[in-house]
Amino acid sequence: MRRFARRRSEPTIALINVVFLLLTFFLVAGAIGARPPAGLQLxxxxxxxxxxxxxxxxxxxxxxxxxxxxVADAAGFVATLPTDTAGTARILPDRAAPAAALVALARALRAAGAQEVRILAEREGDE
Known part of the structure; x- marks a missing residue:
């Protein structure tokens, strides 16, 4: 009677599969994330x-x-705000944007129903 020896599987194949799945996940997740418009100086x-x-x-x-x-206007934007932000709208202004335009946009967002309007900027040294 012959006894068949069971071959151990190669652990490298499992490692390659895991690395491939991680690579695929990060490629997809990176493509989904929102990015600021090109050329915007915060x-x-x-x-x-x-x-x-x-x-x-x-x-x-x-x-x-x-x-x-x-989204085409402030009302449409406020309607798409995530529920986990409790109606907080965020403005990402260019550093050269006119102050009057920033104030007008903030007022339009408040008038459209945003509970809070926050202005985003980069921290010193993040360039």
Missing amino acids: AHLTGGDPAPMRGTVALDAEGTALWPEG
Whole structure:
């Protein structure tokens, strides 16, 4: 009677599979994350905590609001705010954006129903 020896599987194959799955996950997750518009130069702050990009509208140097994809105005933007932010709208202004445009955008967001409007900037030394 012959006894068949069971071959041990190669652990390298399992490691390659895990690395491939992680690579795929990070490629997909990186593509989903929202990024600020190209060429936007953020205002500087000396302190503060970083804020997430969800629920954010950008304001370019000419004072034009750059709404997220699928949004055309302040009311549409406020309607898309995530429920976990409790109605907090965030403005990501260019450092050269006119102050009057920033104030007008903040007022439009408040009038559209945003509970709170926050202005985002980069911390000093984050460049």
